Amino acid sequence: MTAGARLEERWRGILAVHARTMCEIDRVLHPHGLGASDFEVLDVLATEGPEEGAQCRVQNLVGRVHLSQSALSRLIARLEKDGLVERTMCAEDRRGVWVTLTRRGRDLHAEVLPLQRAVLARMLGDDDQPTSGAGQ
Amino acid sequence: MTAGARLEERWRGILAVHARTMCEIDRVLHPHGLGASDFEVLDVLATEGPEEGAQCRVQNLVGRVHLSQSALSRLIARLEKDGLVERTMCAEDRRGVWVTLTRRGRDLHAEVLPLQRAVLARMLGDDDQPTSGAGQ
DNA sequence: GGGAATTCGTTGCACGCGCACTAGTTGCGA
DNA sequence: TCGCAACTAGTGCGCGTGCAACGAATTCCC
Numbered sequence: 058m059t060a061g062a063r064l065e066e067r068w069r070g071i072l073a074v075h076a077r078t079m080c081e082i083d084r085v086l087h088p089h090g091l092g093a094s095d096f097e098v099l100d101v102l103a104t105e106g107p108e109e110g111a112q113c114r115v116q117n118l119v120g121r122v123h124l125s126q127s128a129l130s131r132l133i134a135r136l137e138k139d140g141l142v143e144r145t146m147c148a149e150d151r152r153g154v155w156v157t158l159t160r161r162g163r164d165l166h167a168e169v170l171p172l173q174r175a176v177l178a179r180m181l182g183d184d185d186q187p188t189s190g191a192g193q
Numbered sequence: 194m195t196a197g198a199r200l201e202e203r204w205r206g207i208l209a210v211h212a213r214t215m216c217e218i219d220r221v222l223h224p225h226g227l228g229a230s231d232f233e234v235l236d237v238l239a240t241e242g243p244e245e246g247a248q249c250r251v252q253n254l255v256g257r258v259h260l261s262q263s264a265l266s267r268l269i270a271r272l273e274k275d276g277l278v279e280r281t282m283c284a285e286d287r288r289g290v291w292v293t294l295t296r297r298g299r300d301l302h303a304e305v306l307p308l309q310r311a312v313l314a315r316m317l318g319d320d321d322q323p324t325s326g327a328g329q
Numbered sequence: 330g331g332g333a334a335t336t337c338g339t340t341g342c343a344c345g346c347g348c349a350c351t352a353g354t355t356g357c358g359a
Numbered sequence: 360t361c362g363c364a365a366c367t368a369g370t371g372c373g374c375g376t377g378c379a380a381c382g383a384a385t386t387c388c389c
Binding site (some may be wrong): 060061064065067068071072073074075076079095123174177178179182 | 196197201202203207208209210211212214233310313314315317318326
């Protein structure tokens, strides 16, 4: 009984932190034409292959971001339209698609990374589970 | 530098737990015609006023669930359409709207609460921050 | 008392998401 | 060699969400 309530409380804390942080990341990234999911993909791409021209399959990305394949597919299409990534056919397995970060995408990621980190520091570093109605 | 990476790691952990738990709650609740947000509202309503006929303003709900007013407004409309809540005019402040849990809504909440708690126990009770690629 | 500013809930609109399905490719066994 | 299952990525569709604008009611302040 108390254990259930404790779990509930913890869950609400996670919900609160997630909502506020996500919302803030969105707000900070929006002026740069990105959403939180967009950044997540860019970040994975930049982390996976720091060197120029590093490639990554869509399938590989699905496991690392919290999106369905369809959502990821469309998101990559938007990113490509904005010139941040490029899609190239995989010669070895013609079903697969290589996704590569363009120079522009890499630069944009480097530009907004500090902003995202600042939000994280502000939201997570301070307190991470305001138990009851602490702040607005 | 390391602090930033640590923050990033923690954030990814929160993201992962949130996504998996939320998704699982959705899956468990869906057969009962509810989504995670629906349950959240029902739960707040049931917690706020355990007694029959307890009322709550929409405005009051906005601060407790992580949704915009517009989303909440439509959600309540859906809940009302399903006969789980009722909207009545507030005589004192005619702008406001009282939201009351119906008998059916209260019963449904009592029915699915254990399911949600079970998911929470399974997702949160076990481990809450898988540092790196621990599980699928 | 009367008009401006504020608050409350709803609605028009566009967009991102997941589910189910499709098209194309590969691997395996008969 | 053929056929079938498994897999990869993309697409049609419906839906829930947030932003901005709106109408209605209230409060403030002169």
